[in-house]
Amino acid sequence: MAQAAAGKQNWFAIWVSVAVVAIVALVIALVVWMNNAATDPGTPPSGSGINQETGAIVVGSGEQTLDTYIDFMCPICNQFETAYGDEILSLVNDGTITLNIHPISILDRYSQGTEFSTRAANAMYCVAEADPDAAVPFMQAMYENQPDENSTGLTDDEIIAIAAGVGVTGIDTCVTEQRYASFVTAKTKDTPLAPGRSQIGTPTVAINGETIAEFPAVGSFASLFE
Template sequence: MMMAAARKTTNWFAIGVTAAALVVVLIVGGVVWFANSQATSPGTLPQASAVNTETGAISVGTGQKTVDTYIDFMCPICNQFEQSYGPTLDQLAESGEITLNVHPIAILDSRSQGTQYSTRSANAAYCVAVDNSANIPAFVKALYAQQPTENTAGLDNETLAKIATASGASSGVASCITDGTYAKFVTAMTEKTPLQPGSSRPATPTIVVDGKTLNNQQDLTGDPQKDIVQRLG
C-alpha cells in the first residue's frame, strides 16, 4: 500500500523544473524573434506619393511603361550609365512616355573606409524625395558630378545636405541626412534588388525595362535608343 501511495505522489519539483525550462525557452524564443524582426525591419518609411515603400522606387514621370534603375552612388559604372543613358531617360519621363523608377541601393559600403557612403547617399536621396520628389533628377545628377572614388571615405553628411539644397530641397533635409532616417529602409530595399540574368548576386546598375531585367554585359551597348527605347516598343 505504501509503495502504491508513493507511486501516486506528484513530483512537484520535476514539474516546477519543466515549467521553468519552458518559460526560459519562450523568453529566449521571444528575444530571438524580436532581434530578427528588428534586423529585417525596414525602419522608418519614406512617406511620399512618389515613393513606393514596398519596392523602394522613387518615381519620376507618369508614363504607362516603366524603366527601373537600381543604382549605388559610389558605383563608377552607374555614373557611366547616367552619362550615357540619363538624358534619354529624363526626356522619356518628361514627355510622359515612361515612369522612371529610381532605386537608390547600397552594395558598396565596404568601399568607403567604414563610412557607409553608399547607404548614406541613398538615404539622402530618400530625404530629398520626401521633401520634394521633383528634385530627384537634379540631385542624382549632382551626386554623380561629385562622385567620390571607390575606397575613399566618400562625401560627408554636411556635403550631401549642401548638394540636396543646391538641387532644390529645403533646409529640413539636413537633419534627415545627418540622422540617417531611412538607412534601415535602404538596407531592406537593397535586398530586393533583382538579379541580372546569369548572376548569383545583385549588381549595379541593374536596369529593368518594362518588367524585363537586362544583362549589363549583353544588353547595354551604350546606345540608349537600341537598349532602352526599342525595348519599350
C-alpha cells in the first residue's frame, strides 16, 4: 500500500511539473508575442521620397546628410524650424545636403489621449507618399498651426485641411485610419541613432550621421557642413 501511495504521489508530482512547465512556456510565448506586436512596424509607407528602412522622408540628393528627428507637438522643434528652416532648404536646393526628416511620436502624452504626435507623424507619411515635394511645405504648415502642449491637438479634419492647403488631397482615409501609426511607433522606439531606445529627444539633429549637441548661430547653419 505504501508503495502504491508513493507511486500515486510520484505521478501527481510529474503532472504538476508538466503543468508548471507548460504554463511557464505559455507565459514566455505571450510575452514574446506582446513584444513583437508592440514593435511590429505594420504597413510601411511607400514612395520615392521615403526610406522604408530608416523611416526618413528624404528631401534632396546632396552628398552630405542632415537628419532631423521631430515631433509635431514639440515647441522646440518649431523653434528649430523657424530659426534654421530657410538655411536648411537653401543647402538642399544648392545640392550640399540630403535632408532626412524623421517624424516620431514621443509626446503623445501631452495631447489628452488623442495621440496627436502619432496622428501628425502618420499624416506626414501620408503626404510624403502622395506627393514627396509637398512634405516640407506640409511640415512648415503644421508648425504654423502647432497646438499647445496638454491640449487635444489638431483634429484629423484640421490636419487634412492643412494638407489640402499645400496641394495634397485624397489622403483622408490614410489620415483617419492612421494607416502608418504602427510604423511611426516602431520607428520611434527603434531609431537609427538610438536603436531600441525610446528616450530620444526632439529635435535631435545629426550631421553626416553624428548627433550634435549645440546648434550654430542663426545664419551659420552651413558651417556645419564645411
